[in-house]
Amino acid sequence: MEKPAILVVDDELLIRDLLYDFFTGQGWDICVAEDGVKALEILGNRKIDLVLTDIRMPGMDGMELTSEVKQNYPGLPVVLMTAFPSVDTAVEALRKNVADYVIKPFNINQLYKTLKAKLQESGVQ
């Protein structure tokens, strides 16, 4: 069975490295990008099973990236992360049909379980 391919998008190197190391250790295939524009480049070049993105990033933020993903890759689940949760962004996330809205700091094991469940719902795992 192919490894699930996850695209992690976050402007903070520390978070990207943490998620890369942990998820790679779980046997997943991880790509990283520091903003929405880089993420879209990766999506255009290879198959991705799930996008995990921060909301607040310079350049193209996570909400804009989500809109692009829903427009161009409608079957692809998106999970949003944020250290600045608000009712407004959560409602916007609900309307954009994201798979989940995760508040930082997160428990990495819990995040792994969440993503695994979303991959199973998509028939990937």
Place this chain on the structure above:
Amino acid sequence: MTFANEASCRRLLIAEDDIAIANQLAEYFKEFGYQVDLAVGGLKTLTKANSADYGVMLADYKMLGQTGLDVFKSLSITAPDMSVVLMTGYPSLDLVIDALRLGVCDIIVKPFSLGDIDRTIGNAFHHHWAALAYREMARKLNLENKIPPLRPTSAKCGTNAWSALYENSKGSVLPEEEPVR
């Protein structure tokens, strides 16, 4: 497609304990050709919602007996194609995240304009029609038991469930439609 003839296509249930607001909304939507029923209290709403085919339920979050979200959880089992829109005057982050995870179609914050509620309910009916179309297509391909249920979250963008239907339908042939007379 036969779903256009479904009774639920323009049938709206408004669940709101404030009778004045409920009546006002009902009158407004009747003007647009919707068939509208009212329900008061969480438990009565659940009974009413299960008693007929509604395409959309507009439910207040805070109701006597059960919250709008509790009612939605029950209905997601008995009426999975119904789109549910929650109304609340006091939106909290926890409520919105719970609603997102459970697959509520939309949340609208009171007070809202008639234009806002009109757009929201219009979108919710589109999601319901997508769910009916999905079920109809699955039935025609004899795939009803082989595909995931179309949860509201997937109905919204026609996403994962539609992808599964597509994958499962490879090699299948749609039966010929009866000619319209």
